[in-house]
Amino acid sequence: MKGSSLGEVFRLYLQEMRRPAHYIVALGVGSLLTLIARLDLSLPIAPFIVPFLVSSVGRTVARAANRKNEQLLELPAQRASPGFVICRDGRIEAAAGKTAELFERLAVKRIHDFLVCPEQPDVIDTICSGTPVDPAAEVYAPAEKRWYRVFTHSSPRQPSVLVWLEDVTEEHEGRERRHMLRAFQIDALESASNDPVVQQGDERLARLILGGGFSAVLFAQLDADGALVGSAFKESDGDTLERSAPIRICPDSHAPIFRSRTENRAIAASRRQGRSGAAGEFELEFPVAAEVQEFLNQRVDNLVNYHAGPTSIVAFNKRPSLTRSDITFLEAAVDAAHSLFAAIDVARDRDLRFIQAIHGLCASAEFSDEITGSHIWRVNAYSELLARSLCSDGPLCRDIGQVAAAHDIGKVAMPELVHAPRALSRSEWARMQLHTVFGAQILDRMIQLGENADPRLTMAREIALNHHQRWDGKGYPGLLDSAGRHVALESRDAGTYTALRPPKGTEIPLAARVVSVCDAYDALRSQRPYKAGFDHETAVALIGHDDRTDASGADRFGPDVFEAFMDLRERFAEIFADSNEKAS
Structure with a gap:
């Protein structure tokens, strides 16, 4: 150890001695002093070199004592x-x-x-x-x-x-991503009654994960057979989110999405981490399901997998590489996904109960009317189709398609008029028009029963109340006073509403105008005890021009709704034909 230290000191001394600047300075200073003092350049310069040698020794000792600090300063x-x-x-x-x-x-x-x-x-x-x-x-x-x-x-x-x-970039961005996941998770739990949020939740979560640098992500739920069923997501063409067809992965496939369940921990793997580096070893150890690989359309170089309850996630190809922060992020993402899918299950159960209630009301109206059960399905299908051509709000269009057939539920209050074997008198016809008001009153009762009423009930009420209104203001019932304000639906007397003005133009809710033309088309096509059903061409012609009132389709339903109907009229014919095939 002592010999090693002496060797290091000698090396430093040689470094000092090899620095030519020291000699040049010593020679220059010595010569200058000699020139000034004696004007004799022949004076030996040794006396000036000696101090330099002494100082070199001093600097060497200092550097030797502080050589570790010098390295630290680098x-x-x-x-x-x-x-x-x-x-x-x-x-x-x-x-x-x-x-x-x-x-x-x-x-x-x-x-x-x-x-x-x-x-x-x-x-x-x-x-x-x-x-x-x-x-x-x-x-x-x-x-x-x-x-x-x-x-x-x-x-x-x-x-x-x-x-x-x-x-701390990675730490900061990881914290931000986890914060967004927590906000998403809270949103999903609080929005179990908000269909648009719940139904699009997996897409929002996919964007959060892909925004963390992954190229694709797979969400799956464990089914009763032990398989994982779900969808994969990736971004394509810039910011477009692409969803795969439903994917089912069997447990005997040894796909990496099962690894966290097998080992009960988060799994992170990168191609460079292969044990021997042999070609194909990564694929052998982490065999990606064929359907997933086809959707990814790229080699898998790394992946992270974790699960919570029945929910599993595997995220692929983090760029530039996987970090511990990515694993922590995916663990939080799985919790968010688990909350989301739980909310989706709640929403589906609520949807089922809601649709059962609405269809039960519609069925009760059928007992009071001459229409068939197929009418409910068709009017809903027509309405969603037509709404999607007029509105970009997908969930709203779906809602219209769910509640459209509730437009005539008010007829349950007047079965004697619905089944009257003769033409109705003027007073009977005035009362028949009240089925719109009765339908709205029934739905009002349903809305009042809950603390947080389903917005679809409100839409169903608007449709039931307004589906016989006309764009030109010649529909029924009257709902507006002389100042244009809506009156409360408290009366059951026809005279109350005939004294009021019917809504017109954009005063009529779009959903009601959509259902109005759909109901008119299906009524014309359907066979009734007092008439045969019209063919498609005749029904379309009668919607375009009502031979009883001389009103055009635009006068009755509005230019936008009538034009959209005309554009989609052949699709209406297909829906009617499909319904008849199913019925037979």
């Missing part, structure tokens, strides 16, 4: 995260190594040119003052798109501040 120049010295006004005084290269490339002259703190703007001034910075504070470098934690050192007597940064 650290700031080698760090990936910046370290530098600033004046109290923020000017960069000194930087070395990678930091110097970075600042030169970005033309950074002041710390303000490099760092900002969106959440605490005064942090940069705190750094310049030399005051210790809150350890929780994070600053952002826009030019680098990196987040840093800041450390400083200074003393009151020094005019400068030593600043060094710690890159």
Whole structure:
């Protein structure tokens, strides 16, 4: 050990002796002094070299004592995260190594040119003052798109501040992604009664995961046979989210999506982590299901898999590589997915009960009318089809398709008029028109029974009340007073409503106008005891021009709804034909 130290000292001494600058300086100074003192250049210079040799020994001893510290001083120049010295006004005084290269490339002259703190703007001034910075504070470098934690050192007597940064970008972004997942999870749980949120929830969650750098993700639920059933998602053509066809993975496939269940932990694997590096080893150890591989349409280089309850997730191809933060993120994503699918189950159960209730009402109306059960299915199908051509709100269109057939439920209150074997008198016809009001009153009762009424009941009420209104204002019932205000539906007397003005134009809800033309088409096509059903062409012609009132289709249903009907009239014919085939 002692011999090794002496050897190190001798090496340092040789380094000092090999520095030509020392000799040049000694020679120059000695010659100059000789010239000035005696003007005799022949004076030996040895007396001047000796002090240099002595000082070299002194410097060698000093360097030998501090050789480890010298090596430590090289650290700031080698760090990936910046370290530098600033004046109290923020000017960069000194930087070395990678930091110097970075600042030169970005033309950074002041710390303000490099760092900002969106959440605490005064942090940069705190750094310049030399005051210790809150350890929780994070600053952002826009030019680098990196987040840093800041450390400083200074003393009151020094005019400068030593600043060094710690890159926390991965930690910051991981925290942000987990925060978004928590918000999503809370949203999913609180939105079990909000169909649009629930139904599109898996797409929203997929976007969150893909936004973390993955190229694709698979969500699946465990079924009764032990298989995992779900869908995969990936982004294509820029920001378009693509969903796969339903995928079913059997447990004997050894697909990686089962690994977390087998080993009861999160699984993360990368191709470079193969035990022997042999070609195909990664595929052998983590065989991706054929349907998934076909959808991905790319080689799988890494993946993360985890599960919670019946829900499993596997995310593929994180770029540039997998990190511990990605595993933590996916663990949180699985919890969010589990909450989402639980909310979807609640929503489906609620949907089923809602549809059962609505169809029960419609069925009760059938007992009071001459229509068949197929009428309910057809009017719902026509209405959703037509609504989708007029509105971009998919869930709203689906809702219209669920409640459209409830338009005539008010007829349950007047079976004697519905089944009257003769033409109705004027007063009977006026009462028959009240089926719109009775239907709305029935639905009002249903709405009042719940604390949080299903918005589809409100839509069903609007349809039941307004499906006989006309765009030109010649429909029924009257609902508006002389000031254009809607009156309360408290009366059951026909005279109350004949004294009021019927809505017209855009005063009529779009859903009601959609259902109106759909109901008219199906009534014309259907056979009744007092008439044969019309063929498709005749029904379309009668909708375009009512030979009883001389009203055009635009007069009755509005130009937008009538035009959309005409564009889709052949699809209406297909729905009617399909219904008859099923009935037979």
